[in-house]
Amino acid sequence: METGGVGLALQTRAAGFGTGRRRGGLQSPIGSLRVADPAVAPVAVKARGSKPVAPLRVKKSSAGHENLHQSVDEALLLKRKSEEVLFYLNGRCIYLVGMMGSGKSTVGKIMSEVLGYSFFDSDKLVEQAVGMPSVAQIFKVHSEAFFRDNESSVLRDLSSMRKLVVATGGGAVIRPVNWKYMKKGLSVWLDVPLDALARRIAKVGTASRPLLDQPSGDPYTMAFSKLSMLAEQRGDAYANADVRVSLEEIASKQGHDDVCKLTPTDIAIESLHKIENFVIEHTADKAASDSQVQRIQTL
Numbered sequence: 001m002e003t004g005g006v007g008l009a010l011q012t013r014a015a016g017f018g019t020g021r022r023r024g025g026l027q028s029p030i031g032s033l034r035v036a037d038p039a040v041a042p043v044a045v046k047a048r049g050s051k052p053v054a055p056l057r058v059k060k061s062s063a064g065h066e067n068l069h070q071s072v073d074e075a076l077l078l079k080r081k082s083e084e085v086l087f088y089l090n091g092r093c094i095y096l097v098g099m100m101g102s103g104k105s106t107v108g109k110i111m112s113e114v115l116g117y118s119f120f121d122s123d124k125l126v127e128q129a130v131g132m133p134s135v136a137q138i139f140k141v142h143s144e145a146f147f148r149d150n151e152s153s154v155l156r157d158l159s160s161m162r163k164l165v166v167a168t169g170g171g172a173v174i175r176p177v178n179w180k181y182m183k184k185g186l187s188v189w190l191d192v193p194l195d196a197l198a199r200r201i202a203k204v205g206t207a208s209r210p211l212l213d214q215p216s217g218d219p220y221t222m223a224f225s226k227l228s229m230l231a232e233q234r235g236d237a238y239a240n241a242d243v244r245v246s247l248e249e250i251a252s253k254q255g256h257d258d259v260c261k262l263t264p265t266d267i268a269i270e271s272l273h274k275i276e277n278f279v280i281e282h283t284a285d286k287a288a289s290d291s292q293v294q295r296i297q298t299l
């Protein structure tokens, strides 16, 4: 059973979005790009009239200049891609789905900033709605089922809004009703190999992730075995997403042997690219089927 009462909190928070930000909608897909001089490039590139967008990764190495060039290129590519995608999105929300640690929050924040969308993390909204500081505590004091009910309520409330990027909880995909809400927008599955997930999670610890938290044992091994179990239980649930962004595919395209070499910006660019292709393909399909219906009606 879903719970009520989160709508007001969401509306109050979302009411602020749009102010001082770039308008979405039908703009020219590609604006004029001013290429900054990398020698004096700031550490963040600004989207038209908005906050700094792309977190430039300026790696410390002897090849410092090359890395700076690469980061500037990445930021410009991200900006250009976001301008193209905005044209096609027409205000539709983006829902990021994927296992714990797959980068939904990290990548989602980058996407929201370049698109001029608001960012929401559904786990955080559940915490606010329930009035508890962490998902771990909600699981402990109430139950997973209670958390899931609130998660569905949050997704229901979000589904009536526009211009949002939502990082969903890792398990949101298991309830069919959540797909009904997420299908109001576009869903993107961040598909990350379990080994990379376990490495990321072991680095930050499992305390905030109740389904992975273990009192003892090597953090990587414990995370890997729990994640494998969850992945098996969830089966194809993530594949319901409109778009799949496979880190293995991006890494192989870029000639990397390890997905850990990919930056969140690389992943945001690929996500926007896949979204664009999906929308173009489906708009074409719809136009073709509409014109077929019209032809049949005039017979």
Ligand SMILES: Nc1ncnc2c1ncn2[C@@H]1O[C@H](COP(=O)(O)OP(=O)(O)OP(=O)(O)O)[C@@H](O)[C@H]1O
Pocket: 098, 099, 100, 101, 102, 103, 104, 105, 106, 107, 123, 167, 168, 169, 170, 200, 201, 204, 209, 260, 262, 263, 264, 267
């Ligand atoms: N491309 C990346 N490369 C390296 N580390 C990353 C990358 N993306 C995310 N991370 C790191 O991995 C961890 C998990 O990322 P994040 O919190 O964005 O995932 P999530 O999908 O939102 O997880 P959860 O489902 O638990 O909310 C964070 O510590 C983040 O800094």
Ligand SMILES: O=C(O)C1=C[C@@H](O)[C@@H](O)[C@H](O)C1
Pocket: 099, 100, 123, 135, 168, 169, 170, 171, 172, 208, 209, 210, 211
């Ligand atoms: O994968 C999951 O089931 C979860 C992921 C987190 O984002 C939280 O929603 C919660 O810890 C459960």
Ligand SMILES: [Mg+2]
Pocket: 104, 105, 106, 121, 167
């Ligand atoms: Mg998150």
